Amino acid sequence: MTDQSNVSSTLILKRMVLQPFTGVSSFIFMSSNALFWTLLAHLVAPLLLLKNTQYEAFAERCFNRLYEGWAGANEWWFQHVLGINWELDDTMKVDFQHWHLIIANHRSWVDVFVIFAQLRGRRPLPRVFMKQALIWMPFVGSATYIMGFPYMKRYSKETLKRKPHLIGKDLETTRQSCIRLLKRPNAIMSFVEGTRFTDAKHKQQASPYGCLLKPRAGGVSFILQTMTPTIKSITDINVLYEQQTVTGWDLLCGRIGKVRVVVRDIALPKTMLTSEYNAAGKDREHFFAWFNLYWQDKDTRLSRQLDALRHPSSIGTETDYSVKNAP
Numbered sequence: 001m002t003d004q005s006n007v008s009s010t011l012i013l014k015r016m017v018l019q020p021f022t023g024v025s026s027f028i029f030m031s032s033n034a035l036f037w038t039l040l041a042h043l044v045a046p047l048l049l050l051k052n053t054q055y056e057a058f059a060e061r062c063f064n065r066l067y068e069g070w071a072g073a074n075e076w077w078f079q080h081v082l083g084i085n086w087e088l089d090d091t092m093k094v095d096f097q098h099w100h101l102i103i104a105n106h107r108s109w110v111d112v113f114v115i116f117a118q119l120r121g122r123r124p125l126p127r128v129f130m131k132q133a134l135i136w137m138p139f140v141g142s143a144t145y146i147m148g149f150p151y152m153k154r155y156s157k158e159t160l161k162r163k164p165h166l167i168g169k170d171l172e173t174t175r176q177s178c179i180r181l182l183k184r185p186n187a188i189m190s191f192v193e194g195t196r197f198t199d200a201k202h203k204q205q206a207s208p209y210g211c212l213l214k215p216r217a218g219g220v221s222f223i224l225q226t227m228t229p230t231i232k233s234i235t236d237i238n239v240l241y242e243q244q245t246v247t248g249w250d251l252l253c254g255r256i257g258k259v260r261v262v263v264r265d266i267a268l269p270k271t272m273l274t275s276e277y278n279a280a281g282k283d284r285e286h287f288f289a290w291f292n293l294y295w296q297d298k299d300t301r302l303s304r305q306l307d308a309l310r311h312p313s314s315i316g317t318e319t320d321y322s323v324k325n326a327p
Contacts, residue, residue, distance in 0.1 A: 019253040022082070026252035029077055037070040038143035045146045060184065063147045067125050071116045078113065082254035086114050089263040094122045099185050099230040101223060102126050104237040105212060105302060106191040108246040110256070111239050115189070118237065118261045126189035127181060129219065148180040150188075150226075175226045182230060190219055192295070209299040211306065217291045221279035224287075229273050234266045234294075238302050240309050260309055262301075266294065 044066070047059040078084040100123055104115055119125055127149045135141045135151060145151065181188070193213040195201065207213050224231060242258035243250075250256055269290060271277060279287040 019255065022254055023249055023252040026077065026082065026254075030074060030252075033070060033073045033077075035139060037066050037073075038139045041066050041143045041146050042139075048146070060148070060180075064124070067147065068120065071120055071125060074113060075117050075120070078251075082251075082256075084251070084254060084256050086117050087258065087260040088118050089261045092118065092122050092263045093265070096124060097185055098232070099181075099227065100124070100126075100187040100235050101220070101231045101233070102187055102189040102235045102237060103192055103220070104189070104239060105197065105298070106193050106195070107197050107239065107241060108251075109196070109248050110246050110251045111191075113251070114239050114259055114261060115237055118263065119187070123235065124185060124187045126187035128189050129223070148186075150178045150181060178226050182227065187235075188223055188227070188231075190223065192216060192220060209296070211302040212295065212299045215291065215295045217288060217295075218280070220291065221284065221287050224268075224272065225278060225280040229275060231268070232273060233268055236264050236266050236298060238262045238298070238305055240302075240305055242309055258309065260305075262305055
């Protein structure tokens with residue numbers, strides 16, 4: 001018994017010593033991976049300048065393949081080098097024929113890779129609304145612009161007071177950046193909390209939710225207003241971590257425990273699907289009332305699902321809960 005204990009202790013010590021090297025290696029790989037695929041995107045970009053529908057469609061297919069390649073290479077590293085496997089929701093329907101609005105809880109930037117693993121092969125990999133200033137990020141910023149990620153430019157209340165002619169300009173700028181997304185089925189993703197969840201932020205906000213921060217649903221109303229009537233439902237994703245805290249460094253070092261994904265599709269009310277509905281304007285109050293009910297339901301489900309993951313012997317599975325209590 002003593003020899004076995006010594007061997008186990010030695011293995012654990014070796015893993016702890018090697019983890020920083022694993023983390024650095026992972027960082028180098030993922031940086032190189034991003035650089036490789038973004039450089040290829042820049043090489044394809046001149047096709048967009050030809051203003052020919054055939055070349056444009058070919059370029060869009062190339063961008064999607066490059067996006068898939070980037071995500072797939074990351075996933076290969078997680079699985080085969082770091083030994084990480086997410087518990088994905090296999091009940092998620094495959095649908096590349098429609099536009100999708102994807103909303104997820106946000107604990108860590110690890111969420112992005114978990115969600116991409118869930119979506120890959122089932123839905124178009126999502127574009128994310130980017131702040132216009134991010135376009136100046138080397139390679140990545142310009143690559144996201146080239147690949148059709150929509151950019152959002154928001155003006156502060158103070159700016160609008162000084163320059164009233166800019167009222168409505170932010171929505172028009174965003175609408176113009178969505179033109180490419182409207183030409184063929186795509187997915188848009190939003191972390192509605194606006195920032196990563198921590199106990200400190202939860203307490204500072206005095207959030208009424210148990211597992212979520214207060215929603216910043218203005219961005220979602222902006223998306224619905226801009227892309228009406230292409231988006232007819234929300235793809236709701238809950239990312240569940242067995243461990244209490246998860247960081248990007250944990251992922252790079254392979255220190256990730258059990259991670260589970262639960263997905264459901266939520267149809268938008270028919271009133272929101274009409275061209276007259278203005279989620280960011282005259283119907284703002286109605287939209288926020290509906291969204292807050294959805295967010296409360298998401299929080300209840302998330303709490304139950306986390307309990308099922310962390311204490312499987314004391315509660316039913318989260319899948320059972322989601323099915324039995326689906327709205």
